[in-house]
Amino acid sequence: MQFGLTETQQVLKNSAREFFSAECPIGEVRRLMETDTAYDAPLWQKMAQQGWTGILFAEEYGGLGLGLVEMAVALEEMGRALLPGPYFSTVLLAGAAIDAAGNPAQRHRYLSRIAMGEAHATLAVLEADASWEPEAVKLEARPTLAGFALTGRKMFVPDAAAADFLVCAARRGGDLGLFIVPRGAPGLAVSPLPALDETRKLYQIVFEEVPVAEEDFLAIGDSAREALERALAVATVALVAEMVGGMQRVMEIAVEYAKARKQFGKPIGQFQAVQHMCADMLLLTESSRSAAYYAAWSLQKRAPEAAAAVSIAKAYASDAYREVGNRAIQVHGGMGFTWENNVHLYYKRAKASELMFGDAAYHRERLARLVIDTL
Amino acid sequence: MDLNPTPQERQFRDELRAWLEAHAPRDWEARRSATDSMEARFAFLRQWQRQVYEGGWAGLSWPKEYGGRGATLMEKAIFTEEMARIGAPPLPGILGLELVGPTLIAFGTEAQKQRYLAKILSGEEIWCQGFSEPNAGSDLAALRTAATLDGDRFIVTGQKVWTSYGWASDWCELVVRTDASAEKHKGLTVLLVDMHSPGVEVRPLRQMTGETEFNELFFENVRVPVENVVGRVNNGWNVALGTLAHERALLGAGLQITFKRQFARLVELARQTQRNGRPAVEDPVIRQKLAQCYAEIEIMRLNQMRAISRVMQTGMPGPEGSIQKIFWSELNQRFQQVAMEVLGPYGQLTQASDCAFDQGQWAYTYLRARGNTIEAGTSEIQRNIVGHFVLGLPRSY
Numbered sequence: 001m002q003f004g005l006t007e008t009q010q011v012l013k014n015s016a017r018e019f020f021s022a023e024c025p026i027g028e029v030r031r032l033m034e035t036d037t038a039y040d041a042p043l044w045q046k047m048a049q050q051g052w053t054g055i056l057f058a059e060e061y062g063g064l065g066l067g068l069v070e071m072a073v074a075l076e077e078m079g080r081a082l083l084p085g086p087y088f089s090t091v092l093l094a095g096a097a098i099d100a101a102g103n104p105a106q107r108h109r110y111l112s113r114i115a116m117g118e119a120h121a122t123l124a125v126l127e128a129d130a131s132w133e134p135e136a137v138k139l140e141a142r143p144t145l146a147g148f149a150l151t152g153r154k155m156f157v158p159d160a161a162a163a164d165f166l167v168c169a170a171r172r173g174g175d176l177g178l179f180i181v182p183r184g185a186p187g188l189a190v191s192p193l194p195a196l197d198e199t200r201k202l203y204q205i206v207f208e209e210v211p212v213a214e215e216d217f218l219a220i221g222d223s224a225r226e227a228l229e230r231a232l233a234v235a236t237v238a239l240v241a242e243m244v245g246g247m248q249r250v251m252e253i254a255v256e257y258a259k260a261r262k263q264f265g266k267p268i269g270q271f272q273a274v275q276h277m278c279a280d281m282l283l284l285t286e287s288s289r290s291a292a293y294y295a296a297w298s299l300q301k302r303a304p305e306a307a308a309a310v311s312i313a314k315a316y317a318s319d320a321y322r323e324v325g326n327r328a329i330q331v332h333g334g335m336g337f338t339w340e341n342n343v344h345l346y347y348k349r350a351k352a353s354e355l356m357f358g359d360a361a362y363h364r365e366r367l368a369r370l371v372i373d374t375l
Numbered sequence: 376m377d378l379n380p381t382p383q384e385r386q387f388r389d390e391l392r393a394w395l396e397a398h399a400p401r402d403w404e405a406r407r408s409a410t411d412s413m414e415a416r417f418a419f420l421r422q423w424q425r426q427v428y429e430g431g432w433a434g435l436s437w438p439k440e441y442g443g444r445g446a447t448l449m450e451k452a453i454f455t456e457e458m459a460r461i462g463a464p465p466l467p468g469i470l471g472l473e474l475v476g477p478t479l480i481a482f483g484t485e486a487q488k489q490r491y492l493a494k495i496l497s498g499e500e501i502w503c504q505g506f507s508e509p510n511a512g513s514d515l516a517a518l519r520t521a522a523t524l525d526g527d528r529f530i531v532t533g534q535k536v537w538t539s540y541g542w543a544s545d546w547c548e549l550v551v552r553t554d555a556s557a558e559k560h561k562g563l564t565v566l567l568v569d570m571h572s573p574g575v576e577v578r579p580l581r582q583m584t585g586e587t588e589f590n591e592l593f594f595e596n597v598r599v600p601v602e603n604v605v606g607r608v609n610n611g612w613n614v615a616l617g618t619l620a621h622e623r624a625l626l627g628a629g630l631q632i633t634f635k636r637q638f639a640r641l642v643e644l645a646r647q648t649q650r651n652g653r654p655a656v657e658d659p660v661i662r663q664k665l666a667q668c669y670a671e672i673e674i675m676r677l678n679q680m681r682a683i684s685r686v687m688q689t690g691m692p693g694p695e696g697s698i699q700k701i702f703w704s705e706l707n708q709r710f711q712q713v714a715m716e717v718l719g720p721y722g723q724l725t726q727a728s729d730c731a732f733d734q735g736q737w738a739y740t741y742l743r744a745r746g747n748t749i750e751a752g753t754s755e756i757q758r759n760i761v762g763h764f765v766l767g768l769p770r771s772y
Contacts, residue, residue: 287678
């Protein structure tokens, strides 16, 4: 047993660290979050050239074909940089869903465009009741002569305005289905949902008889459900990895500040009340990291405990990132509450990430069903 | 990263399991709550260690030349886990095996190794550790038990406290002050003291659980030959710290199994006990709390695996190792509190009650967990260590 990164994984992590700290420094994050979509074409092109947009997908689709542990270490660095824009939605949501649900032709058509950096996309699951259960999906998919027509409303769709196409969960009769819809399709209206994390934009989408071509129908029934579960599990692990990177950075910022800031003639980090908050931040960060890597590894291996591992990681990291951000602001005192200081950017990402794919309470109940009810 | 056991690890585990199946007593948990005397229980444990020794499993990670097995840290973790999995009795010579033996191997003279190591392995001689004093707890280097040189022996006078197995011990690894004029970390020496020497008195220290796991030790003009110094005179702080590092690396592996077994039992009980008109296991609040405990027990295991892998890969403990003590001790307190909530009024019943679940073990573990954030370095000291040594914050004291 070896629970550490291999040399190759460490090299990948280092190069991601180097790339994102050079190409996406915090000043750039602030600039992009003030824009409508937080999307930057030159940054995207560089990311594509480095292969980041193809990290998950098979080489036949122009991807790097790496595993989920490699994905997790890369996402950790993106979370550290607080990378804004549609990367997560494109690769880990739409990409993972098409990878899990699509036939070879669909995978070829869409994944290669994503891998090449030619397309942005997202996944629309949540609706007005904001429930992550597949049963809650009500968007109607009505069969037509040419394919399907979608009617209904999706909520909390990340990065929809930057997307070229959307993967939509909808219902045909009693069955869950997955469909690909071009963002410019007639009858589709995207409007922003301004929310507290400005680095990751959320949208509402109204569908009125939006046509879907037969060839863009991905899956229906059990296979759609399984594909959606798989895609959401991959995306959840990716998100937790991002959260770990964010925690690590926010802890470092707080520790640096505690060493530099003086009160009563001493660095405040010398006071145990402050020092112990920093120690707790380390405990929360390292524990979340253990959980994230384990979830990535077990999902990669399709191990029987993978579903539980994902929920453990998301439940723990949801509380942990919020708490790390919380303490980092406390360590900064009044400065931590200002717009100028960067800690609030992480604090807001922590809250948005906590709410995405189910919060800690949601995943604890899921875990209870997986491990307590079967014990 | 590969979290599956290697073929060698699997083989080691299978061999160990087969041996434990054949030899481990199955009645330990019943025996522990029975009303046997402390002495009778200890004799039983000593017999068990003898068997473990004869089976070749004692001192697993000690080098082969000293009678050990030269096992890896991972094999050591597997050993601890497997012992916990079948509920095997603890080894009564644990302090000798885990603390004193490794210290002698690292710092002892060849004569000391020849004299002591084999008897530590077999359990023929039981060891205790004389570190803390009434006025030297977290601030261990402030200890005052004094040793003055008188010809070819030291004369020792002072008092120690929190000594596990003190009453059953033949020998003590004792930290004493040999130079009162030096800085507090620099005047200390480690001595090996025969507990049967004249002037040694052992008194029981009754804990809030009612048990007497620990003792107070009193030394009055106890004579200790100079050849019983470990390492150099006035270099005891480094020798003692080496021992404490072993102590901190040691916990964790077996605990996650123990916690998981307790967790499974608690879920069983949560099906039998009622809350708000339905089985407690169906109550959404209880489910949240149980799931949180399960998640944290798993994370404790994962942190431990990462810490072991790091040491095996780099030879150095990483940041994930430094949080283990805080993590398991605070988790255990939260877990025992959840158990109390599940059991309701029944949780408080002790071993003395016929109506208690599991011979009153839950009331006991609830109280015993309270000591966890204090023993082997308080949570505050642990956070100081993380703050200073891992995060590089200025020392606070």
